[in-house]
Amino acid sequence: MGILETHEKVHVPFANNRLFITFTLFLILGLPASFLPEENFVKWLIINFLVAIALTFVNYLLWKKHQNDSERYFSLHSLVMMMGLAFFMMTPVFKGLYPTIYFWLLLIGLGIFAFILFTKSEAIAEGLLNPRRKGFKVLLYTYFGIVFFAGSVIWGYMLATDAAPWIPVAIILFFLGLFLVMVSPAMLITPERAIQLREREQ
Numbered sequence: 001m002g003i004l005e006t007h008e009k010v011h012v013p014f015a016n017n018r019l020f021i022t023f024t025l026f027l028i029l030g031l032p033a034s035f036l037p038e039e040n041f042v043k044w045l046i047i048n049f050l051v052a053i054a055l056t057f058v059n060y061l062l063w064k065k066h067q068n069d070s071e072r073y074f075s076l077h078s079l080v081m082m083m084g085l086a087f088f089m090m091t092p093v094f095k096g097l098y099p100t101i102y103f104w105l106l107l108i109g110l111g112i113f114a115f116i117l118f119t120k121s122e123a124i125a126e127g128l129l130n131p132r133r134k135g136f137k138v139l140l141y142t143y144f145g146i147v148f149f150a151g152s153v154i155w156g157y158m159l160a161t162d163a164a165p166w167i168p169v170a171i172i173l174f175f176l177g178l179f180l181v182m183v184s185p186a187m188l189i190t191p192e193r194a195i196q197l198r199e200r201e202q
Helices: 020-031 043-065 070-097 101-119 120-128 134-160 167-188 192-199
Strands: none
Touching: 020 043, 020 070, 020 134, 043 070, 070 101, 070 167, 070 192, 101 120, 101 134, 101 167, 120 192, 134 167
């Protein structure tokens, strides 16, 4: 019988909380994304900058609450980071589709999908922690199914309109953001529960 893994709580000093690094990452992605498309880029520069500040403040509050438990803090920190990056990656597609019917189809579909994902956070975590189990395959199949749905909506828009040159870049960013949305709920799992899920594989 193997040695049972335990969760050891470690303090995270302010210098190691990665707030500045994550904020810089938000700016590196969020500010250039404001120019896709170029219309209203000043407004989106401001919006994305404010979103980056707000997300960094959320991470600061998480650090204040969980600074004595490094695993829990960095898990929740990663959740905020992944959702923030997903927001910056996905907004160019939504800006390009607005105000067509394709915008609403994609928004409603993504909203329902994200809600379902966050109600299945434990199943997603188990699938990622135990790749050989069925849950991981379900996660992959679901991702490709959503890619097919979202790709069909975007492709329909491109056929119905004169698609701008920036659209292919926005589509690639969208699907990268979608992947982050899919795996991010796993970050909600506590370290103790993650240990239990890993031990199911043994």
